[in-house]
Amino acid sequence: xxxxxxxxxxxxxxxxxxxxxxxxxxxxxxxxxxxxxxxxxxxxxxxxxxxxxxxxxxxxxxxxxxxxxxxxxxxxxxxxxxxxxxxxxxxxxxxxxxxxxxxxxxxxxxxxxxxxxxxxxxxxxxxxxxxxxxxxxxxxxxxxxxxxxxxxxxxxxxxxxxxxxxxxxxxxxxxxxxxxxxxxxxxxxxxxxxxxxxxxxxxxxxxxxxxxxxxxxxxxxxxxxxxxxxxxxxxxxxxxxxxxxxxxxxxxxxxxxxxxxxxxxxxxxxxxxxxxxxxxxxxxxxxxxxxxxxxxxxxxxxxxxxxxxxxxxxxxxxxxxxxxxxxxxxxxxxxxxxxxxxxxxxxxxxxxxxxxxxxxxxxxxxxxxxxxxxxxxxxxxxxxxxxxxxxxxxxxxxxxxxxxxxxxxxxxxxxxxxxxxxxxxxxxxxxxxxxxxxxxxxxxxxxxxxxxxxxxxxxxx
Ligand SMILES: *Cc1c(COP(=O)(O)O)cnc(C)c1O
Numbered sequence: 122x123x124x125x126x127x128x129x130x131x132x133x134x135x136x137x138x139x140x141x142x143x144x145x146x147x148x149x150x151x152x153x154x155x156x157x158x159x160x161x162x163x164x165x166x167x168x169x170x171x172x173x174x175x176x177x178x179x180x181x182x183x184x185x186x187x188x189x190x191x192x193x194x195x196x197x198x199x200x201x202x203x204x205x206x207x208x209x210x211x212x213x214x215x216x217x218x219x220x221x222x223x224x225x226x227x228x229x230x231x232x233x234x235x236x237x238x239x240x241x242x243x244x245x246x247x248x249x250x251x252x253x254x255x256x257x258x259x260x261x262x263x264x265x266x267x268x269x270x271x272x273x274x275x276x277x278x279x280x281x282x283x284x285x286x287x288x289x290x291x292x293x294x295x296x297x298x299x300x301x302x303x304x305x306x307x308x309x310x311x312x313x314x315x316x317x318x319x320x321x322x323x324x325x326x327x328x329x330x331x332x333x334x335x336x337x338x339x340x341x342x343x344x345x346x347x348x349x350x351x352x353x354x355x356x357x358x359x360x361x362x363x364x365x366x367x368x369x370x371x372x373x374x375x376x377x378x379x380x381x382x383x384x385x386x387x388x389x390x391x392x393x394x395x396x397x398x399x400x401x402x403x404x405x406x407x408x409x410x411x412x413x414x415x416x417x418x419x420x421x422x423x424x425x426x427x428x429x430x431x432x433x434x435x436x437x438x439x440x441x442x443x444x445x446x447x448x449x450x451x452x453x454x455x456x457x458x459x460x461x462x463x464x465x466x467x468x469x470x471x472x473x474x475x476x477x478x479x480x481x482x483x484x485x486x487x488x489x490x491x492x493x494x495x496x497x498x499x500x501x502x503x504x505x506x507x508x509x510x511x512x513x514x515x516x517x518x519x520x521x522x523x524x525x526x527x528x529x530x531x532x533x534x535x536x537x538x539x540x541x542x543x544x545x546x547x548x549x550x551x552x553x554x555x556x557x558x559x560x561x562x563x564x565x566x567x568x569x570x571x572x573x574x575x576x577x578x579x580x581x582x
Contacts, residue, residue, distance in 0.1 A: 163574045164487035166581055171567040172489030176560075179552040180361035182418070190414040200410050202228075203384070213413035214367070216420055220335070221342045223350070223369035225376040228408035228416075229383060232331040232353025235366040236264035238406060239327045239349040240299065242378040245270055247518040249298035254284035254310075255501045255538045257303045260353075261329050262500060265301065266509045269518060273297070274501040276535040279545070280451040282465055283310035285537075289318055299325040304333035304343045306548070307359065307460030311453050312338055312346045319347075327351065332462035334360050335427045340457045344369050349379075354416060359430075359462055359551055360423050362416045365408055383407060430461040430554040437464065437554075437561040444565075444572055446472025461554055465495070467545040474576035478544055481571060484578050488567035492549055498542030502530040 162168025182188070194200060194209060202210040210228050218226035229235045245251060247269040253261060255274045265272045275288040284302055302315045312328065319326045326347030330336070333343040334352060344350025349372075354365030370376050378401070380389035386403030438449045446469040452459060468478045476484075482492045497503075509515055510524040522528065549564065571578065 161570075163484060163570060163578055164489070165484045165578060166574075170487060170489040171570060172563045174489075176491065176550075177552045177555050179550075180356060180419070181422075182415075186421075187415065187418045190418045191411055194410045194414045197410075202407055202410060202413075207410055209410040209417070210408050210413040213408075213416045213420075216417065217352075217367055218369060220420070220423075221344055221350070221369050223342075223345050224371040225369065225373065227368045227376060227379050227383065228413060229366035229368060230406045230408060231355060231364050232329075232351055232366040233260040233264060234383075234404075234406045235351035235353070235368045236261065236301075236327065236329060236331075237267045238379050238382055238404075239351055239368055240264060240268045240270065240301075242375055242382055243299070243325045243327065243348055245299045245325060245327075247514070248296065250294060250296040251299045251301050252289050252292050252297060253301045254303050254305065255498075255533075255535045256282060256284070256496060256541070257305050257329065257500070258331070258496070259500065259505075260331070261301060261303055262506075266506075269514050270298070271296075271519065271523065272501075272506075272533075274533040274535050276537045277541065279467065279537050279541045280448075281311075281453060282306055282308060282450055282541070282546075283453075284315075286311050286314040286318060289315065293318075293322055293324075297322065297324060299327060300347075301327050301329060302347070303329040303331075304336055304460075306450070306465050307332045307334075307336055307462035307551070308450055308452060308465075309333065309336045309338045309343050309456050309459065312343070313455060316346050331366075332358070333460045334358070334423060335458065336460040337456070337458040338453070339455050343460070345371075348372065349375065354412075354419075359426065359460055360416065360419050362412045362419065365412045365416060426555060427458070427460060430551060431459060433554040433556065433558075433561050434459070434461045434464050436558055437549075437564060440561065440565040441466065441568055444568055446470070446572070447568060462551050463493075463495075464549040464551075464554060466547055467541065468547050469545065473572060474579050476571075476575045476579040478547065480578065480582055481575075482547060484571045485567050488570060490549075490564050490567040491553075492547050494542070495546040495548045496542055498539040501533045501535055501538075 159168045164170040199206045214226040214228050249270040250273045251265045251270045252273045252275050256277045262272050273292050275292045278285040300319050302310045304310050328344050328347040328350040330344035330350045331353035336343040350369045352367045354360050354362040356363050377389035382403045383406035386399040386401045388400050441447045448467040450465045485492050507526045
């Protein structure tokens, strides 16, 4: 018998039910009296940290339900959806479509390929411009490049962290074919206005909802506003499978094309694995039965976890709003629920004696509160774009002028995004929002302590 359980083992040992994991995770906050050191002195300068215990492991699972689900698939010998008797992936698809309020769902290998497939099957490709936010994970932009289309960057609204519809409007040209709005950080973007703009200009909308599971605008789920909605179930995501993704849509013909494409171009739903009737180019992007089994058990927790994240985010937001120089995210008025893949705020160093954002984050980490500066501010000018421009496919399709990289960078400047990323953005991770009010109090106390000592910290670093 081992005596010293790691935190993960502790949770495993104590999570015989879905709730068990939460109970194991919500032990009371540390008591300052337990510290011998000076708690008023910033930890980064040698004082005692606000918090010494860790945060919540991610992903979480319970031994009974989750492990049995995977073992059942293993023992069935049916590991791939197209084998006779394969039903776990289709069960996951039905559940996801039902939850999202979409007519159809196609499970995929990951979010990136869900985006690529959606663009492909909506015939967005060579010569097309796709308007996109620079404030996103790289996969969003890669999907555009992978179908041979040209990304066009529209700046963000720093208050919401989302693409600014007014900036989208300015970027529309005769070549624009699609808008790829991202509900970044799990906060819904201004999707109603974006869809209106798309309708007016006859553009396709592929929603990157890869961080927006169960997020809602006017009680309608993110991912159901555009022609297609794409999700990711990668390990860090709020619905974690390890790898995984999904496309949702109400358009049967489109979904059949996606199903066919993701199955090497077999007609959608064909049981014929070897012979004959291939109807399109395609790939193999099928989710395995194992992945779906994990997805199904994780799904049972998602709604409750989402409620917890919303509750803790609202509480933390209300508290940190009182600290000068901390400006939490703003949700659009029509948002009825957010997913909170991250808890973002803007940091104004003027209110922290000029302490740089990155040093503020280091000081928080020393207090036991991990935080991140988030995305780089130059996704619209990084070398990967130029590499794509030099590829045979791009060289064949676009004019020399369009592939002039300096010119491209000039045309795609997004100063709001650059400032946000380089100077102001700070994130807390979704798993930190699965705790209690007292966990949120630790975060608040750490920020306040750094605020009170910002001048001293700046002078010492
Ligand atoms: C995670 C993510 C993706 C890609 O999903 P994968 O499943 O990792 O391929 C795309 N867009 C955004 C915004 C994401 O966060």
